Amino acid sequence: MSGELEVVRVSGIKWLRDLHQLERIIFGKNAYGLSTLASLLESSNAMTVAAEIDGSLIGYATGTIDNGLGHVVSVGVLEEYRGRGIGRKLMMSLENLLCLHFKPRAFVLEVDVANGSAIRFYEGLNYRIVDKIADYYGKGIHAYLMSKEATCL
Ligand SMILES: CC(C)(COP(=O)(O)OP(=O)(O)OC[C@H]1O[C@@H](n2cnc3c(N)ncnc32)[C@H](O)[C@@H]1OP(=O)(O)O)[C@@H](O)C(=O)NCCC(=O)NCCS
Numbered sequence: 001m002s003g004e005l006e007v008v009r010v011s012g013i014k015w016l017r018d019l020h021q022l023e024r025i026i027f028g029k030n031a032y033g034l035s036t037l038a039s040l041l042e043s044s045n046a047m048t049v050a051a052e053i054d055g056s057l058i059g060y061a062t063g064t065i066d067n068g069l070g071h072v073v074s075v076g077v078l079e080e081y082r083g084r085g086i087g088r089k090l091m092m093s094l095e096n097l098l099c100l101h102f103k104p105r106a107f108v109l110e111v112d113v114a115n116g117s118a119i120r121f122y123e124g125l126n127y128r129i130v131d132k133i134a135d136y137y138g139k140g141i142h143a144y145l146m147s148k149e150a151t152c153l
Contacts, residue, residue, distance in 0.1 A: 099152035
């Protein structure tokens with residue numbers, strides 16, 4: 001990897017265009033729309049972190065606090081930068097920020113049951129499958145609910 005990796009907190013509407021572009025490259029037709037991303041960037045109940053190399057956005061993670069639970073809403077890294085520990089760094093940074101600001105009792109997330117690589121990624125971060133949610137992403141597209149205890153200092 002050439003260039004230096006930086007993981008930074010991002011907030012506010014000025015990040016919307018770049019984040020939306022990244023989201024569309026990573027998630028294609030399943031990408032969050034502008035309005036969802038805008039509310040995540042502007043909400044006082046949400047935290048977003050971005051990975052940059054030489055000032056270029058190459059990954060991001062975002063999450064919210066919801067009834068005392070830290071909810072990981074999305075994490076993604078550009079394909080050519082995967083497998084280098086960047087997703088893990090983003091998740092750890094997001095969890096730390098959610099801890100710092102909200103002291104959640106646990107972290108939760110939903111993942112497509114067919115997304116085996118993401119499930120293994122989350123398991124490597126100590127998330128465990130706790131439930132299956134039928135039709136979460138649309139008819140016939142089910143999700144696992146994964147969770148782990150938050151050990152905020
Ligand atoms: C899931 C995703 C964010 C992982 O990012 P990444 O930067 O490649 O992950 P890392 O390199 O930090 O990997 C961390 C750990 O996850 C595991 N992992 C990551 N990708 C994996 C894969 N394809 N298969 C198996 N394990 C995998 C590895 O075990 C790795 O552990 P290690 O440190 O012992 O090697 C990335 O693959 C991605 O953006 N996928 C598309 C979007 C997506 O599916 N997001 C999640 C659903 S919202």
